[in-house]
Amino acid sequence: MSVIDIHxxxxxxxxxxxxxxxxxxxxxxxxxxxxYQWEGDxxxxxxxxxxxHLDLSDSDLHIRLELGLMLRxxxxxxxxxxxxxxxxxxxx
Numbered sequence: 001m002s003v004i005d006i007h008x009x010x011x012x013x014x015x016x017x018x019x020x021x022x023x024x025x026x027x028x029x030x031x032x033x034x035x036y037q038w039e040g041d042x043x044x045x046x047x048x049x050x051x052x053h054l055d056l057s058d059s060d061l062h063i064r065l066e067l068g069l070m071l072r073x074x075x076x077x078x079x080x081x082x083x084x085x086x087x088x089x090x091x092x
Contacts, residue, residue: 020089
């Protein structure tokens with residue numbers, strides 16, 4: 001299993017950080033057909049071949065995705081898209 005593990009510091013208040021995480025989840029859901037749901041401050045992702053979470057704290061977003069065999073070739077594209085989305089939503 002291939003893992004994407006990203007930590008990104010933020011200076012947003014909790015409501016805006018959650019909104020940013022929701023925006024990221026919606027975009028990833030559209031692009032990669034990933035289902036997601038909130039469990040408190042933990043956003044879980046799941047679909048065939050990938051599972052993971054986004055953990056939201058007062059100063060950090062931590063994203064961890066485990067990619068199955070079929071999605072391994074797309075790891076760099078998925079990781080690049082996550083970084084790109086975080087750049088946009090955390091500086092907005």
